[in-house]
Amino acid sequence: MRIGCGAIIRDAFGNWISSTSGSYGTGSAFAVEILTMELGHQHGWSVGYRNVVCCTDCPQALMVLQPRAAVDDYWAREDIARVRGLLQQDWQVMLLPIPRDKNSAADSLARHAAREGSPQCVWGQPPSSLIYFLLQDFVS
Structure with missing residues (x-):
């Protein structure tokens, strides 16, 4: 089964700004979280954001991205x-946990990428299938 990644950039009020997604073949749920963080950080950097709050619903991903965490x-x-290297670039990145029920839009984007087997894609507008989940994240 293919894995997909989805990362969403929102403003300080939670409004959608941009997103990116991609399919990466096969892998574990943990690998998906790390690849998603890589994809999201690359996208944030490429569109010029230098003060970023990165949220994930995977506590283990937050743990291994700490500079002194052993990952051998x-x-x-x-x-x-690679993600640790991105975090060392000249920008401010705060890594925070997010409840799974507040992350349904990113999960939906990842499922879409996995289902379609799509290469990396940058979304200038949210896909129509994502609107419900963006609203759900905002009000839940």
Whole structure:
């Protein structure tokens, strides 16, 4: 089964600004979280954001991205190293947990990418299938 990643950039009020998604073949749920963080950080950097709050519903991803966390035994250690490298760029990034029920839009975008097998895509407007989930994240 293919895995997909979806990252959404929102403003300080939670409004959608931009998003990116992509399909990466196969992998674990943890690897998806790390690849999604890589994809999202690359997208945020490329569109010029230099003060970012990154939210994930995967506590383990937050743990391994801490500078002193030991990751030698992780299969995704190379992916983790790439994300850590992105975090070291000249910008401010705060990593925060988010409840799973507040992350349904990103999850929906990831499922869409996995289902379609699409290469990396940047969304200038939210896909119509995402509107419901954006609203659900906002009001739940």
